[in-house]
Amino acid sequence: MSDAVLKQLVEMSRYLGSPERTYAILGEGNTSARIDDDTFYVKASGTTLGTIESGGFVKVSISKLTGILDDPAANDETVTRVLKEALVEPGETRRPSVETMLHALLLRYPEYKFIGHTHPIYTDMILCSQKAEEIVAERICPDQIVVMGHKSVYVPYVDPGLVLAREVRERVRRFIDEEGVLPRAIMMQNHGLIALGDSARAVTNITDMTEKISQIIVGTFSMGGPRFMPAKEVDRIYTRPDEKYREKQIGV
Numbered sequence: 322m323s324d325a326v327l328k329q330l331v332e333m334s335r336y337l338g339s340p341e342r343t344y345a346i347l348g349e350g351n352t353s354a355r356i357d358d359d360t361f362y363v364k365a366s367g368t369t370l371g372t373i374e375s376g377g378f379v380k381v382s383i384s385k386l387t388g389i390l391d392d393p394a395a396n397d398e399t400v401t402r403v404l405k406e407a408l409v410e411p412g413e414t415r416r417p418s419v420e421t422m423l424h425a426l427l428l429r430y431p432e433y434k435f436i437g438h439t440h441p442i443y444t445d446m447i448l449c450s451q452k453a454e455e456i457v458a459e460r461i462c463p464d465q466i467v468v469m470g471h472k473s474v475y476v477p478y479v480d481p482g483l484v485l486a487r488e489v490r491e492r493v494r495r496f497i498d499e500e501g502v503l504p505r506a507i508m509m510q511n512h513g514l515i516a517l518g519d520s521a522r523a524v525t526n527i528t529d530m531t532e533k534i535s536q537i538i539v540g541t542f543s544m545g546g547p548r549f550m551p552a553k554e555v556d557r558i559y560t561r562p563d564e565k566y567r568e569k570q571i572g573v
């Protein structure tokens with residue numbers, strides 16, 4: 322079971338880190354996959370997504386990582402200690418990625434099994450722009466809705482690590498309360514994308530679509546700017562039975 326998960330995680334990570342996709346370079350981005358209720362694999366700090374092997378992942382405990390989110394006294398030292406204590410394999414010397422807490426809090430939702438966090442170029446053009454929040458709130462074509470859902474979560478820039486993990490947790494909770502569904506994409510201002518799914522394929526599909534749509538939106542600014550879809554049309558696509566069928570076939 323855990324070997325099959327790891328194999329899919331390696332393939333997904335290499336796909337996302339492949340140089341021609343420009344989603345992540347050097348040590349950028351990180352990926353994870355849940356093994357059971359409390360354990361998951363996450364990229365070890367300093368490894369490269371595009372060339373990662375199974376040895377590039379460490380096994381960590383969800384419950385040991387999420388307690389710190391409610392500890393008001395937690396600081397940088399606490400984070401270092403918790404990341405170390407969360408390692409499941411005895412004698413493990415590698416460190417999990419600094420964004421491991423983010424993965425842990427999201428993998429607590431049973432619907433998510435794979436997560437891919439990347440810094441795609443066009444997506445980051447939008448997320449580093451003055452219009453980031455406004456653009457993330459909109460939908461521009463039906464295929465975007467089929468793959469990415471009718472809305473994404475927007476997270477303003479905050480200190481990476483613990484503060485960011487708390488902010489993401491809060492924003493995701495609010496999204497679920499308001500929309501009644503789990504988000505498929507989280508867009509972090511001045512940072513990048515988190516794609517979430519119950520399969521590795523869902524994560525690569527969501528990442529591919531996010532980046533393609535971002536490229537289209539950036540391009541529209543040379544022709545008067547984007548023409549977003551009216552909310553009524555977005556809802557229509559999101560709820561149409563044939564589009565739900567297409568969603569299933571695509572694997573998101």
Ligand SMILES: [Zn+2]
Binds near residue numbers: 513
């Ligand atoms: Zn990042």
